[in-house]
Amino acid sequence: MYDLKTYLKNKREQINKALDKLLPDSQDSRLISAMKYSLMAGGKRLRPILCLAASEAVGGQADEALPAACVLEFIHTYSLIHDDLPAMDNDDLRRGKPTCHKAFDESTAILAGDGLLTLAFEILSSSEFVNEKNAVKQLKVIYEISRAAGCCGMIEGQMRDISSENLSLSIKDLEKMHTLKTGALIEASVTCGALMGNGTKTDINSLKIYAKNIGLAFQVTDDILNIEGDPCIMGKAAGTDESRRKSTYPSIMGIDSSKEFAEKLVDNSLKALKNFDKKSDPLRAVSLYILNRKR
């Protein structure tokens, strides 16, 4: 049986070290302190791990994909900071700690989010990681990430999520919202990993199918955890979807069918990897981890 726990622990350590190194010195800057506060507040590092694991799955070096992997966490963290704002989801707690606007203030939190988003592109275009040889590949990575995170991806998803509070969504609309809000960046994570690892087009297409399925599975299990999860383990409140009258998979299809749906999605993700060898075992293990996670 594959030892995912050790793999995740090692990758998280590698990623956390790299994230810390990529941030400018925070000594004299309230802005950078706030960016660092949210970035280093824990978190599963799912997107960077997927990026590194995808790079390894296609036979690449994990190290080469590390800057892209880190940048995905910058963008994920910025989206959490902005989503938590009083004008959005108005959350006080994230990853078990006060949200950025609670620990600092609202204007600092808005700017910290902006700062993390912009720094992502500064890193991807920095001469430290770019040379004549990999310039075209690097631009493809920038395109994948900006497209997934942007107004036809994650941001549109968040807009739809906010606009649909108190509305009863159809399964189709709910799925579209999640595909945009979380699916797009998860798909970009494996795509960028595969690009950095010099994967073929066929590899990338299979990995995209893998990502689409685990992205949605992640969301379905998120909805289930919001009902059944332990707030102490999750580091955030439970039951918030119901009190906000949000459409969720359990609210539309019931909790048992939601669990079956999550299992089916994870099964599909594993099938998408059928032509990959042992190097994609971490990706396979991540699928199962998503199904059985407690937070």
Next chain:
Amino acid sequence: MYDLKTYLKNKREQINKALDKLLPDSQDSRLISAMKYSLMAGGKRLRPILCLAASEAVGGQADEALPAACVLEFIHTYSLIHDDLPAMDNDDLRRGKPTCHKAFDESTAILAGDGLLTLAFEILSSSEFVNEKNAVKQLKVIYEISRAAGCCGMIEGQMRDISSENLSLSIKDLEKMHTLKTGALIEASVTCGALMGNGTKTDINSLKIYAKNIGLAFQVTDDILNIEGDPCIMGKAAGTDESRRKSTYPSIMGIDSSKEFAEKLVDNSLKALKNFDKKSDPLRAVSLYILNRKR
């Protein structure tokens, strides 16, 4: 005498057409409608014009610099949307129209800003404008813009601006704040224009000095207009700096010395162009325009 009025009018038309074309279709998206609302609400288009004029000044084609020029306006507009938010400057009026959060709502405005910022990098890395030949140049442009707009540039400047309300700043701290908040992106505008126009390092260094001086001159005249300007012409309220107890050039050095300082800065900007030929006449004219502007 150089006919700047016609030059600006033509460039603005060219830029406005290109901006509109670069936005995704807004038909079904509240998010993109809000992005479009703020982007197309008028504005001087100073940064894109500087980018195009710098490209021409070094002998480049204005067309090649057009995507970079547009992206600078995307980023400028995003920064205005976020700066106007209730948690920041809390402004109701911008370019003579309700600010984005007034015309839409706060969460839409935050996301519209995020969307414009992210779209900037999507455009710069899009295969529509990128090929094997210009990939390295394009990455340099992305780096210049993200660095200038980021947490060691514009965003840090806005953080300092907010933090310094009700404080008496020294001239040195005031200048540093403005250099970050507006100077960095203005400098990036001419640098990116010169990069796209294949300018030499010497060209770029001279243009950076030009930009530093007009950037600061722009801020000094902004402070003067906030006291002496006509709100009807400016499209925004006057006297706001004093009521917010902001440190400004007039509040520190008096209005007459501020005017002399602006003249000196514009003079320095013209000196920086002394080795450029007639092709840099638009840049020279922009310097004088900044000194004499009414809005």
